[in-house]
Amino acid sequence: MSFEAYMSWVLTTPLNQIMDRYPVCHDFFQNLRIGELHTELTLENALSHVDSELLQEFGMEKHDILREFCEFLTAFGREAEQGVRVRTVTILGGTDKAGDSEVKEWSISVGEIISVVGPTGSGKSRLLADIECLANGDTPTGRKILIDGRALSDEERFYMEGRLVAQLSQNMNFVMDLTVREFLEMHARSRMSQNMEHTVKRCYEQANELAGERFGWDVKVTQLSGGQSRALMIADTAYMSASPIVLIDEIENAGIDRRKAIDILARKEKIVLISTHDPLLALRADKRIVIKNGGVNRMIDTSSEEKLCLEEVEKLDAVLYWMREKLRRGEELKRELLVK
Amino acid sequence: MKLITVAGPPSSGKTSVILKLAEALSIENGKMGVVKFDCLTSFDHFRYEEKGIPVKTGFSGKLCPDHFFVSNIEGSVNWGLHSGFQLLITESAGLCNRCSPYIRGVLSVCVIDNLSGINTPRKIGPMMKMADVVAVTKGDIVSQAEREVFAFNIRQVNPSAKIIFINGITGQGATILAKQVQDAAEITSLRDSRLRFTTPAAVCSYCTGETRIGEEYQMGTMKKMEFKGDRV
Numbered sequence: 001m002s003f004e005a006y007m008s009w010v011l012t013t014p015l016n017q018i019m020d021r022y023p024v025c026h027d028f029f030q031n032l033r034i035g036e037l038h039t040e041l042t043l044e045n046a047l048s049h050v051d052s053e054l055l056q057e058f059g060m061e062k063h064d065i066l067r068e069f070c071e072f073l074t075a076f077g078r079e080a081e082q083g084v085r086v087r088t089v090t091i092l093g094g095t096d097k098a099g100d101s102e103v104k105e106w107s108i109s110v111g112e113i114i115s116v117v118g119p120t121g122s123g124k125s126r127l128l129a130d131i132e133c134l135a136n137g138d139t140p141t142g143r144k145i146l147i148d149g150r151a152l153s154d155e156e157r158f159y160m161e162g163r164l165v166a167q168l169s170q171n172m173n174f175v176m177d178l179t180v181r182e183f184l185e186m187h188a189r190s191r192m193s194q195n196m197e198h199t200v201k202r203c204y205e206q207a208n209e210l211a212g213e214r215f216g217w218d219v220k221v222t223q224l225s226g227g228q229s230r231a232l233m234i235a236d237t238a239y240m241s242a243s244p245i246v247l248i249d250e251i252e253n254a255g256i257d258r259r260k261a262i263d264i265l266a267r268k269e270k271i272v273l274i275s276t277h278d279p280l281l282a283l284r285a286d287k288r289i290v291i292k293n294g295g296v297n298r299m300i301d302t303s304s305e306e307k308l309c310l311e312e313v314e315k316l317d318a319v320l321y322w323m324r325e326k327l328r329r330g331e332e333l334k335r336e337l338l339v340k
Numbered sequence: 341m342k343l344i345t346v347a348g349p350p351s352s353g354k355t356s357v358i359l360k361l362a363e364a365l366s367i368e369n370g371k372m373g374v375v376k377f378d379c380l381t382s383f384d385h386f387r388y389e390e391k392g393i394p395v396k397t398g399f400s401g402k403l404c405p406d407h408f409f410v411s412n413i414e415g416s417v418n419w420g421l422h423s424g425f426q427l428l429i430t431e432s433a434g435l436c437n438r439c440s441p442y443i444r445g446v447l448s449v450c451v452i453d454n455l456s457g458i459n460t461p462r463k464i465g466p467m468m469k470m471a472d473v474v475a476v477t478k479g480d481i482v483s484q485a486e487r488e489v490f491a492f493n494i495r496q497v498n499p500s501a502k503i504i505f506i507n508g509i510t511g512q513g514a515t516i517l518a519k520q521v522q523d524a525a526e527i528t529s530l531r532d533s534r535l536r537f538t539t540p541a542a543v544c545s546y547c548t549g550e551t552r553i554g555e556e557y558q559m560g561t562m563k564k565m566e567f568k569g570d571r572v
Contacts (some may be wrong), residue, residue, distance in 0.1 A: 026498050031462050031497055033494060058465070072499050074499070076495070129513070130510050133515045172481060172484075174483055175486060176486055183485065186489055227359045237484050
Protein backbone atom coordinates (compact mmCIF):
# COMPACT_ATOMS: atom_id res chain seq x y z
CA MET A 1 0.00 0.00 0.00
CA SER A 2 1.22 3.51 -0.76
CA PHE A 3 1.54 6.41 1.65
CA GLU A 4 -1.60 8.01 0.18
CA ALA A 5 -3.55 4.77 0.56
CA TYR A 6 -2.52 4.52 4.20
CA MET A 7 -3.47 8.14 4.72
CA SER A 8 -7.01 7.67 3.49
CA TRP A 9 -7.28 4.45 5.50
CA VAL A 10 -6.08 6.21 8.66
CA LEU A 11 -8.44 9.14 8.11
CA THR A 12 -11.49 6.89 7.94
CA THR A 13 -10.70 3.95 10.22
CA PRO A 14 -10.92 3.84 14.01
CA LEU A 15 -7.46 3.58 15.50
CA ASN A 16 -8.17 0.34 17.36
CA GLN A 17 -8.81 -1.48 14.08
CA ILE A 18 -5.49 -0.28 12.72
CA MET A 19 -3.71 -1.27 15.90
CA ASP A 20 -5.24 -4.74 15.85
CA ARG A 21 -3.97 -5.28 12.36
CA TYR A 22 -0.51 -3.80 13.07
CA PRO A 23 0.31 -4.23 16.78
CA VAL A 24 3.62 -2.47 16.14
CA CYS A 25 1.63 0.80 16.13
CA HIS A 26 1.58 0.71 19.93
CA ASP A 27 5.29 1.42 19.82
CA PHE A 28 4.76 4.47 17.64
CA PHE A 29 2.66 6.14 20.33
CA GLN A 30 4.89 4.96 23.15
CA ASN A 31 7.82 6.59 21.43
CA LEU A 32 5.92 9.88 21.61
CA ARG A 33 4.93 9.27 25.23
CA ILE A 34 1.26 9.25 24.27
CA GLY A 35 -0.29 6.86 26.76
CA GLU A 36 -4.02 7.28 26.77
CA LEU A 37 -5.59 7.57 23.36
CA HIS A 38 -9.24 7.27 22.49
CA THR A 39 -8.61 4.45 20.09
CA GLU A 40 -12.28 4.01 19.25
CA LEU A 41 -11.91 7.26 17.26
CA THR A 42 -9.89 7.92 14.14
CA LEU A 43 -6.37 9.12 14.83
CA GLU A 44 -7.23 12.66 13.78
CA ASN A 45 -10.06 12.85 16.29
CA ALA A 46 -8.19 10.99 19.00
CA LEU A 47 -5.37 13.50 18.75
CA SER A 48 -7.65 16.38 19.59
CA HIS A 49 -7.72 14.99 23.15
CA VAL A 50 -3.94 14.91 23.43
CA ASP A 51 -2.00 17.63 25.22
CA SER A 52 -0.36 19.64 22.44
CA GLU A 53 2.40 20.84 24.75
CA LEU A 54 3.62 17.26 25.00
CA LEU A 55 3.79 16.98 21.23
CA GLN A 56 5.75 20.20 21.02
CA GLU A 57 8.50 18.62 23.08
CA PHE A 58 8.94 16.25 20.18
CA GLY A 59 8.84 19.18 17.79
CA MET A 60 5.52 18.13 16.33
CA GLU A 61 2.08 19.47 15.68
CA LYS A 62 -0.95 17.24 15.33
CA HIS A 63 -0.84 17.13 11.54
CA ASP A 64 2.82 16.05 11.75
CA ILE A 65 1.76 13.03 13.80
CA LEU A 66 -0.78 12.04 11.20
CA ARG A 67 1.84 12.24 8.46
CA GLU A 68 4.49 10.45 10.47
CA PHE A 69 2.07 7.72 11.46
CA CYS A 70 1.33 7.07 7.80
CA GLU A 71 5.06 7.04 7.00
CA PHE A 72 5.47 4.55 9.80
CA LEU A 73 2.73 2.34 8.39
CA THR A 74 4.17 2.59 4.89
CA ALA A 75 7.61 1.53 6.09
CA PHE A 76 6.41 -1.37 8.20
CA GLY A 77 3.69 -2.44 5.81
CA ARG A 78 6.32 -2.81 3.13
CA GLU A 79 8.46 -4.78 5.53
CA ALA A 80 5.64 -7.20 6.28
CA GLU A 81 4.50 -7.55 2.68
CA GLN A 82 7.69 -8.06 0.78
CA GLY A 83 10.89 -8.03 2.84
CA VAL A 84 13.98 -8.81 0.80
CA ARG A 85 13.56 -11.76 -1.54
CA VAL A 86 16.43 -13.08 -3.57
CA ARG A 87 16.86 -16.32 -5.53
CA THR A 88 20.24 -15.80 -7.13
CA VAL A 89 23.16 -13.46 -6.69
CA THR A 90 25.49 -13.07 -9.66
CA ILE A 91 28.91 -11.51 -9.31
CA LEU A 92 30.39 -9.99 -12.45
CA GLY A 93 34.11 -9.95 -11.78
CA GLY A 94 36.33 -6.89 -11.63
CA THR A 95 40.03 -6.70 -10.93
CA ASP A 96 42.33 -7.71 -8.09
CA LYS A 97 44.80 -5.46 -6.29
CA ALA A 98 47.29 -5.73 -9.16
CA GLY A 99 44.67 -4.74 -11.69
CA ASP A 100 44.41 -8.24 -13.19
CA SER A 101 40.99 -9.63 -14.04
CA GLU A 102 39.38 -12.03 -11.61
CA VAL A 103 36.89 -14.84 -12.36
CA LYS A 104 34.52 -13.25 -14.86
CA GLU A 105 31.15 -14.34 -13.63
CA TRP A 106 29.78 -16.61 -10.95
CA SER A 107 26.49 -17.10 -9.21
CA ILE A 108 25.13 -18.38 -5.95
CA SER A 109 21.58 -19.52 -5.45
CA VAL A 110 19.22 -20.10 -2.60
CA GLY A 111 19.95 -23.36 -0.77
CA GLU A 112 23.55 -23.41 -1.97
CA ILE A 113 26.56 -23.53 0.28
CA ILE A 114 29.74 -21.86 -0.87
CA SER A 115 32.97 -21.79 1.06
CA VAL A 116 35.36 -18.90 0.74
CA VAL A 117 39.06 -19.61 1.27
CA GLY A 118 42.16 -17.45 1.29
CA PRO A 119 44.58 -16.02 3.83
CA THR A 120 43.73 -13.07 6.09
CA GLY A 121 43.84 -9.85 4.14
CA SER A 122 43.30 -11.57 0.79
CA GLY A 123 40.05 -9.74 0.17
CA LYS A 124 37.30 -11.83 1.70
CA SER A 125 35.71 -8.90 3.48
CA ARG A 126 35.96 -6.79 0.34
CA LEU A 127 33.96 -9.43 -1.52
CA LEU A 128 31.35 -9.45 1.18
CA ALA A 129 31.23 -5.66 1.26
CA ASP A 130 30.70 -5.60 -2.51
CA ILE A 131 27.74 -7.93 -2.18
CA GLU A 132 26.35 -6.03 0.78
CA CYS A 133 26.41 -2.66 -0.94
CA LEU A 134 25.27 -4.13 -4.27
CA ALA A 135 28.38 -2.89 -6.05
CA ASN A 136 27.72 -1.48 -9.45
CA GLY A 137 31.22 -0.93 -10.76
CA ASP A 138 31.53 1.80 -8.13
CA THR A 139 33.84 0.08 -5.61
CA PRO A 140 37.63 -0.39 -5.84
CA THR A 141 37.23 -3.87 -7.36
CA GLY A 142 34.89 -2.75 -10.12
CA ARG A 143 32.58 -5.69 -9.41
CA LYS A 144 28.93 -5.65 -10.35
CA ILE A 145 26.27 -7.52 -8.45
CA LEU A 146 23.13 -8.76 -10.15
CA ILE A 147 20.10 -9.98 -8.26
CA ASP A 148 18.06 -12.73 -9.89
CA GLY A 149 20.02 -12.17 -13.05
CA ARG A 150 19.37 -8.48 -13.48
CA ALA A 151 20.70 -5.11 -12.40
CA LEU A 152 18.52 -3.36 -9.87
CA SER A 153 16.69 -0.09 -10.25
CA ASP A 154 17.89 2.76 -8.03
CA GLU A 155 14.89 2.37 -5.77
CA GLU A 156 15.40 -1.38 -5.33
CA ARG A 157 19.08 -0.81 -4.70
CA PHE A 158 18.36 1.81 -2.05
CA TYR A 159 15.96 -0.53 -0.29
CA MET A 160 18.15 -3.61 -0.44
CA GLU A 161 21.67 -2.41 0.16
CA GLY A 162 22.87 -3.23 3.62
CA ARG A 163 20.00 -5.64 4.17
CA LEU A 164 21.15 -8.56 2.10
CA VAL A 165 23.72 -10.13 4.34
CA ALA A 166 23.29 -11.61 7.81
CA GLN A 167 26.54 -12.31 9.57
CA LEU A 168 27.57 -14.89 12.09
CA SER A 169 31.01 -14.96 13.59
CA GLN A 170 32.64 -16.27 16.69
CA ASN A 171 33.20 -12.76 18.02
CA MET A 172 29.49 -12.20 18.36
CA ASN A 173 27.76 -12.26 21.71
CA PHE A 174 24.34 -11.60 23.08
CA VAL A 175 24.21 -8.34 24.97
CA MET A 176 20.49 -8.01 25.62
CA ASP A 177 19.34 -8.77 29.12
CA LEU A 178 16.46 -11.02 28.06
CA THR A 179 15.40 -14.62 28.49
CA VAL A 180 15.48 -16.97 25.50
CA ARG A 181 11.72 -16.62 25.13
CA GLU A 182 11.70 -12.83 25.35
CA PHE A 183 14.59 -12.65 22.94
CA LEU A 184 12.94 -14.79 20.28
CA GLU A 185 9.60 -13.06 20.69
CA MET A 186 11.21 -9.68 20.37
CA HIS A 187 12.95 -10.67 17.17
CA ALA A 188 9.79 -12.24 15.75
CA ARG A 189 7.84 -9.09 16.55
CA SER A 190 10.37 -6.92 14.78
CA ARG A 191 9.96 -9.11 11.70
CA MET A 192 6.20 -8.58 11.89
CA SER A 193 5.84 -12.38 11.81
CA GLN A 194 2.31 -13.50 11.07
CA ASN A 195 2.68 -16.75 12.90
CA MET A 196 4.83 -15.60 15.76
CA GLU A 197 4.21 -18.36 18.28
CA HIS A 198 4.91 -21.11 15.80
CA THR A 199 8.11 -19.52 14.48
CA VAL A 200 9.41 -18.89 17.97
CA LYS A 201 8.76 -22.47 19.00
CA ARG A 202 10.35 -24.01 15.91
CA CYS A 203 13.37 -21.80 16.32
CA TYR A 204 13.77 -22.73 19.97
CA GLU A 205 13.53 -26.45 19.21
CA GLN A 206 15.99 -26.23 16.39
CA ALA A 207 18.49 -24.35 18.56
CA ASN A 208 18.20 -27.02 21.22
CA GLU A 209 18.76 -29.73 18.67
CA LEU A 210 21.97 -28.07 17.55
CA ALA A 211 23.33 -27.36 21.00
CA GLY A 212 25.18 -30.09 22.80
CA GLU A 213 23.30 -29.40 26.00
CA ARG A 214 19.67 -28.40 26.14
CA PHE A 215 18.60 -25.04 27.55
CA GLY A 216 15.28 -23.76 28.83
CA TRP A 217 12.94 -20.98 27.75
CA ASP A 218 13.65 -18.88 30.80
CA VAL A 219 17.44 -18.79 30.75
CA LYS A 220 18.96 -15.38 30.06
CA VAL A 221 20.57 -15.34 26.64
CA THR A 222 23.68 -13.84 28.20
CA GLN A 223 24.02 -16.90 30.44
CA LEU A 224 24.04 -19.49 27.67
CA SER A 225 27.25 -21.44 27.10
CA GLY A 226 29.33 -20.75 23.99
CA GLY A 227 27.80 -23.67 22.12
CA GLN A 228 24.27 -22.88 23.21
CA SER A 229 24.43 -19.26 22.19
CA ARG A 230 26.00 -20.17 18.85
CA ALA A 231 23.20 -22.69 18.31
CA LEU A 232 20.57 -20.10 19.17
CA MET A 233 22.16 -17.55 16.85
CA ILE A 234 22.20 -20.00 13.96
CA ALA A 235 18.62 -21.16 14.45
CA ASP A 236 17.49 -17.58 14.86
CA THR A 237 19.27 -16.52 11.66
CA ALA A 238 17.72 -19.44 9.78
CA TYR A 239 14.17 -18.91 11.00
CA MET A 240 13.89 -15.21 11.59
CA SER A 241 16.57 -13.16 9.92
CA ALA A 242 15.38 -10.87 7.17
CA SER A 243 18.49 -11.28 5.08
CA PRO A 244 18.63 -13.84 2.26
CA ILE A 245 22.40 -14.27 2.40
CA VAL A 246 24.19 -15.62 5.47
CA LEU A 247 27.90 -15.17 5.89
CA ILE A 248 29.50 -17.42 8.44
CA ASP A 249 32.93 -16.48 9.58
CA GLU A 250 34.41 -19.69 11.09
CA ILE A 251 32.14 -21.48 13.52
CA GLU A 252 34.28 -22.69 16.36
CA ASN A 253 34.07 -26.19 17.67
CA ALA A 254 31.96 -25.19 20.63
CA GLY A 255 30.00 -28.40 20.95
CA ILE A 256 27.42 -27.73 18.30
CA ASP A 257 26.68 -29.88 15.31
CA ARG A 258 28.24 -27.67 12.66
CA ARG A 259 27.14 -29.76 9.71
CA LYS A 260 23.56 -29.71 10.82
CA ALA A 261 23.84 -25.98 11.47
CA ILE A 262 24.78 -25.27 7.90
CA ASP A 263 22.18 -27.64 6.52
CA ILE A 264 19.46 -25.84 8.44
CA LEU A 265 20.47 -22.54 6.92
CA ALA A 266 20.54 -23.98 3.41
CA ARG A 267 17.20 -25.67 3.96
CA LYS A 268 15.61 -22.43 5.08
CA GLU A 269 16.27 -20.99 1.63
CA LYS A 270 19.35 -19.04 2.53
CA ILE A 271 22.38 -18.46 0.37
CA VAL A 272 25.21 -19.60 2.63
CA LEU A 273 28.76 -18.33 2.37
CA ILE A 274 31.23 -19.79 4.84
CA SER A 275 34.62 -18.31 5.30
CA THR A 276 36.54 -21.26 6.67
CA HIS A 277 39.59 -23.45 6.37
CA ASP A 278 38.03 -26.27 8.32
CA PRO A 279 37.89 -29.23 5.90
CA LEU A 280 34.67 -30.46 7.42
CA LEU A 281 32.90 -27.27 6.44
CA ALA A 282 34.84 -26.28 3.35
CA LEU A 283 34.33 -29.67 1.66
CA ARG A 284 30.71 -29.81 2.59
CA ALA A 285 30.07 -26.78 0.40
CA ASP A 286 28.99 -27.26 -3.19
CA LYS A 287 31.69 -24.93 -4.46
CA ARG A 288 34.53 -22.97 -3.08
CA ILE A 289 35.88 -19.63 -4.02
CA VAL A 290 39.59 -18.98 -3.77
CA ILE A 291 40.46 -15.39 -2.99
CA LYS A 292 43.91 -14.15 -3.80
CA ASN A 293 45.36 -10.66 -3.83
CA GLY A 294 41.94 -9.04 -3.61
CA GLY A 295 40.27 -10.97 -6.42
CA VAL A 296 38.39 -14.22 -6.94
CA ASN A 297 41.19 -16.34 -8.33
CA ARG A 298 39.39 -19.64 -8.84
CA MET A 299 36.11 -21.34 -8.37
CA ILE A 300 36.37 -25.02 -7.49
CA ASP A 301 33.49 -27.48 -7.60
CA THR A 302 33.88 -29.95 -4.78
CA SER A 303 35.05 -33.08 -6.65
CA SER A 304 34.01 -36.64 -5.96
CA GLU A 305 37.49 -37.33 -4.60
CA GLU A 306 37.06 -34.45 -2.19
CA LYS A 307 33.70 -35.83 -1.17
CA LEU A 308 35.50 -39.06 -0.27
CA CYS A 309 37.99 -37.01 1.77
CA LEU A 310 35.02 -35.45 3.49
CA GLU A 311 33.75 -38.89 4.50
CA GLU A 312 37.08 -39.59 6.20
CA VAL A 313 37.05 -36.23 7.92
CA GLU A 314 33.54 -36.86 9.13
CA LYS A 315 34.65 -40.12 10.70
CA LEU A 316 37.46 -38.33 12.52
CA ASP A 317 35.06 -35.65 13.60
CA ALA A 318 32.65 -38.27 14.90
CA VAL A 319 35.44 -39.74 17.04
CA LEU A 320 36.27 -36.34 18.45
CA TYR A 321 32.64 -35.60 19.12
CA TRP A 322 32.18 -38.90 20.88
CA MET A 323 35.30 -38.37 23.00
CA ARG A 324 34.12 -34.95 24.00
CA GLU A 325 30.80 -36.38 25.08
CA LYS A 326 32.56 -39.02 27.18
CA LEU A 327 34.70 -36.38 28.88
CA ARG A 328 31.64 -34.26 29.50
CA ARG A 329 30.01 -37.17 31.30
CA GLY A 330 33.10 -37.67 33.43
CA GLU A 331 34.13 -40.97 31.85
CA GLU A 332 37.61 -42.24 30.95
CA LEU A 333 38.93 -42.67 27.42
CA LYS A 334 40.49 -45.89 26.06
CA ARG A 335 43.10 -46.01 23.30
CA GLU A 336 41.57 -48.87 21.35
CA LEU A 337 38.51 -46.76 20.72
CA LEU A 338 40.71 -44.33 18.80
CA VAL A 339 41.99 -47.01 16.43
CA LYS A 340 38.44 -47.95 15.48
CA MET B 341 31.76 22.28 -0.94
CA LYS B 342 29.64 19.55 0.55
CA LEU B 343 28.74 19.73 4.24
CA ILE B 344 27.74 16.84 6.49
CA THR B 345 26.73 17.04 10.12
CA VAL B 346 27.50 14.00 12.22
CA ALA B 347 26.09 13.63 15.72
CA GLY B 348 25.89 10.87 18.29
CA PRO B 349 26.35 9.97 21.94
CA PRO B 350 29.88 10.02 23.38
CA SER B 351 32.02 7.03 22.38
CA SER B 352 29.50 5.78 19.85
CA GLY B 353 32.17 5.74 17.15
CA LYS B 354 31.63 9.06 15.33
CA THR B 355 35.31 9.66 14.69
CA SER B 356 35.90 6.09 13.48
CA VAL B 357 32.94 6.34 11.12
CA ILE B 358 34.23 9.63 9.72
CA LEU B 359 37.73 8.24 9.27
CA LYS B 360 36.42 5.15 7.47
CA LEU B 361 34.17 7.34 5.37
CA ALA B 362 37.19 9.43 4.37
CA GLU B 363 38.96 6.26 3.24
CA ALA B 364 35.96 5.10 1.25
CA LEU B 365 35.59 8.49 -0.44
CA SER B 366 39.27 8.67 -1.37
CA ILE B 367 39.26 12.47 -1.36
CA GLU B 368 42.57 14.11 -2.16
CA ASN B 369 44.69 14.91 0.90
CA GLY B 370 43.80 18.23 2.50
CA LYS B 371 40.50 18.53 0.60
CA MET B 372 38.39 17.31 3.48
CA GLY B 373 38.18 18.99 6.87
CA VAL B 374 36.53 18.28 10.19
CA VAL B 375 35.14 20.59 12.85
CA LYS B 376 34.78 18.84 16.17
CA PHE B 377 32.26 20.32 18.59
CA ASP B 378 32.82 19.06 22.06
CA CYS B 379 32.02 20.03 25.60
CA LEU B 380 35.07 20.16 27.81
CA THR B 381 37.89 18.08 26.39
CA SER B 382 38.50 16.12 23.23
CA PHE B 383 41.22 13.87 21.97
CA ASP B 384 39.82 13.15 18.56
CA HIS B 385 41.89 15.79 16.76
CA PHE B 386 44.94 13.55 17.22
CA ARG B 387 43.24 10.85 15.22
CA TYR B 388 42.36 13.22 12.39
CA GLU B 389 45.79 14.81 12.36
CA GLU B 390 47.35 11.37 12.17
CA LYS B 391 45.47 10.83 8.90
CA GLY B 392 46.43 14.27 7.60
CA ILE B 393 42.89 15.60 7.90
CA PRO B 394 42.70 19.32 8.83
CA VAL B 395 40.67 19.67 12.04
CA LYS B 396 39.35 22.48 14.26
CA THR B 397 38.04 21.79 17.74
CA GLY B 398 35.54 23.98 19.59
CA PHE B 399 34.51 23.60 23.22
CA SER B 400 31.10 24.74 24.32
CA GLY B 401 32.28 24.89 27.93
CA LYS B 402 29.53 26.29 30.11
CA LEU B 403 27.16 26.90 27.19
CA CYS B 404 24.55 24.57 25.79
CA PRO B 405 26.34 22.54 23.09
CA ASP B 406 23.43 22.99 20.69
CA HIS B 407 23.46 26.76 21.01
CA PHE B 408 27.22 26.67 20.64
CA PHE B 409 26.89 24.69 17.42
CA VAL B 410 24.42 27.06 15.77
CA SER B 411 26.45 30.12 16.60
CA ASN B 412 29.62 28.61 15.13
CA ILE B 413 28.44 26.66 12.13
CA GLU B 414 28.63 29.59 9.75
CA GLY B 415 32.21 30.30 10.81
CA SER B 416 33.01 26.64 10.25
CA VAL B 417 31.62 26.75 6.74
CA ASN B 418 33.66 29.87 5.95
CA TRP B 419 36.78 28.13 7.23
CA GLY B 420 36.02 25.18 4.96
CA LEU B 421 35.41 27.37 1.93
CA HIS B 422 38.59 29.38 2.47
CA SER B 423 40.60 26.20 2.91
CA GLY B 424 39.32 24.96 -0.44
CA PHE B 425 37.71 21.82 0.97
CA GLN B 426 35.50 19.62 -1.17
CA LEU B 427 33.94 18.21 1.97
CA LEU B 428 33.48 19.57 5.48
CA ILE B 429 32.23 17.35 8.27
CA THR B 430 31.06 18.61 11.65
CA GLU B 431 31.18 16.16 14.49
CA SER B 432 29.22 16.80 17.68
CA ALA B 433 28.53 14.72 20.73
CA GLY B 434 24.88 14.74 21.74
CA LEU B 435 25.45 15.47 25.34
CA CYS B 436 21.89 15.62 26.60
CA ASN B 437 20.66 13.06 24.07
CA ARG B 438 18.59 15.79 22.50
CA CYS B 439 21.22 17.72 20.60
CA SER B 440 20.28 17.61 16.96
CA PRO B 441 22.72 19.80 15.11
CA TYR B 442 21.00 19.18 11.79
CA ILE B 443 20.28 21.79 9.18
CA ARG B 444 17.63 21.59 6.51
CA GLY B 445 19.16 20.65 3.18
CA VAL B 446 22.41 19.43 4.76
CA LEU B 447 23.07 15.68 4.99
CA SER B 448 22.75 14.62 8.60
CA VAL B 449 24.19 11.45 10.05
CA CYS B 450 23.43 10.06 13.50
CA VAL B 451 25.96 7.56 14.85
CA ILE B 452 24.79 5.15 17.49
CA ASP B 453 26.32 1.94 18.77
CA ASN B 454 24.74 -1.45 18.95
CA LEU B 455 25.91 -2.00 22.52
CA SER B 456 24.04 0.96 23.90
CA GLY B 457 20.89 -0.95 24.81
CA ILE B 458 18.10 -2.19 22.62
CA ASN B 459 15.70 0.65 23.41
CA THR B 460 18.23 3.44 23.06
CA PRO B 461 17.05 4.37 19.55
CA ARG B 462 13.62 5.01 21.02
CA LYS B 463 15.02 7.30 23.69
CA ILE B 464 17.41 9.54 21.82
CA GLY B 465 14.84 11.81 20.24
CA PRO B 466 15.50 14.47 17.59
CA MET B 467 19.13 13.47 17.10
CA MET B 468 17.88 10.19 15.69
CA LYS B 469 14.46 11.21 14.48
CA MET B 470 15.66 14.06 12.32
CA ALA B 471 18.67 12.32 10.76
CA ASP B 472 18.88 11.32 7.09
CA VAL B 473 21.25 8.48 7.81
CA VAL B 474 21.62 6.42 10.97
CA ALA B 475 25.00 4.71 11.14
CA VAL B 476 25.10 1.80 13.57
CA THR B 477 28.50 0.82 14.92
CA LYS B 478 29.84 -2.12 16.92
CA GLY B 479 27.40 -4.49 15.24
CA ASP B 480 30.20 -6.97 14.67
CA ILE B 481 30.18 -8.08 18.29
CA VAL B 482 26.46 -8.64 18.80
CA SER B 483 24.19 -11.25 17.26
CA GLN B 484 22.40 -10.81 13.96
CA ALA B 485 19.10 -10.79 15.84
CA GLU B 486 20.19 -7.90 18.00
CA ARG B 487 21.28 -5.97 14.93
CA GLU B 488 17.90 -6.55 13.33
CA VAL B 489 15.90 -5.60 16.42
CA PHE B 490 18.06 -2.52 16.83
CA ALA B 491 17.39 -1.50 13.23
CA PHE B 492 13.71 -2.13 13.80
CA ASN B 493 13.71 0.22 16.78
CA ILE B 494 15.47 2.88 14.73
CA ARG B 495 12.93 2.52 11.93
CA GLN B 496 10.14 3.00 14.45
CA VAL B 497 11.44 6.41 15.40
CA ASN B 498 12.63 7.42 11.96
CA PRO B 499 10.97 5.37 9.20
CA SER B 500 12.56 7.32 6.38
CA ALA B 501 16.20 7.21 7.51
CA LYS B 502 18.75 5.10 5.72
CA ILE B 503 20.17 2.67 8.27
CA ILE B 504 23.75 1.61 7.66
CA PHE B 505 25.78 -0.80 9.76
CA ILE B 506 29.38 0.33 9.82
CA ASN B 507 32.30 -1.53 11.30
CA GLY B 508 34.57 1.20 12.62
CA ILE B 509 37.56 -1.14 12.60
CA THR B 510 37.37 -2.82 9.20
CA GLY B 511 35.33 -0.11 7.52
CA GLN B 512 32.68 -2.54 6.30
CA GLY B 513 29.59 -0.53 5.40
CA ALA B 514 31.48 2.72 4.82
CA THR B 515 31.02 2.36 1.06
CA ILE B 516 27.28 2.61 1.46
CA LEU B 517 27.67 5.77 3.53
CA ALA B 518 30.09 7.16 0.94
CA LYS B 519 27.38 6.80 -1.72
CA GLN B 520 25.04 8.94 0.37
CA VAL B 521 27.74 11.56 0.78
CA GLN B 522 28.39 11.71 -2.95
CA ASP B 523 24.74 12.66 -3.44
CA ALA B 524 24.85 15.35 -0.73
CA ALA B 525 24.10 18.93 -1.73
CA GLU B 526 26.81 21.48 -2.49
CA ILE B 527 26.64 24.61 -0.35
CA THR B 528 28.22 28.03 -0.60
CA SER B 529 26.71 29.61 2.50
CA LEU B 530 24.38 28.74 5.36
CA ARG B 531 23.00 32.24 5.81
CA ASP B 532 19.22 32.00 6.42
CA SER B 533 19.27 28.22 6.45
CA ARG B 534 17.24 26.67 9.24
CA LEU B 535 17.84 24.09 11.91
CA ARG B 536 15.67 21.00 11.64
CA PHE B 537 14.72 21.16 15.28
CA THR B 538 14.68 23.79 17.99
CA THR B 539 17.59 23.79 20.42
CA PRO B 540 16.82 23.10 24.09
CA ALA B 541 15.05 26.10 25.60
CA ALA B 542 16.79 27.31 28.69
CA VAL B 543 16.98 30.75 30.09
CA CYS B 544 16.77 30.25 33.80
CA SER B 545 18.70 31.28 36.86
CA TYR B 546 20.88 28.17 36.63
CA CYS B 547 21.92 29.16 33.11
CA THR B 548 23.40 32.28 34.56
CA GLY B 549 25.42 30.63 37.25
CA GLU B 550 23.02 29.91 40.13
CA THR B 551 24.06 26.83 42.10
CA ARG B 552 21.77 26.91 45.16
CA ILE B 553 18.83 24.50 45.41
CA GLY B 554 15.37 25.78 46.32
CA GLU B 555 12.23 27.38 44.86
CA GLU B 556 13.30 30.91 45.68
CA TYR B 557 16.43 30.62 43.54
CA GLN B 558 14.57 29.36 40.47
CA MET B 559 13.68 31.96 37.88
CA GLY B 560 13.01 31.93 34.16
CA THR B 561 12.06 28.86 32.14
CA MET B 562 11.53 25.98 34.54
CA LYS B 563 9.73 22.68 34.24
CA LYS B 564 8.41 20.75 37.22
CA MET B 565 7.77 17.04 37.56
CA GLU B 566 4.42 15.99 38.91
CA PHE B 567 4.31 13.86 42.04
CA LYS B 568 0.56 14.02 42.41
CA GLY B 569 -0.84 11.41 44.76
CA ASP B 570 2.60 10.27 45.86
CA ARG B 571 3.74 11.08 49.35
CA VAL B 572 6.89 13.05 48.86
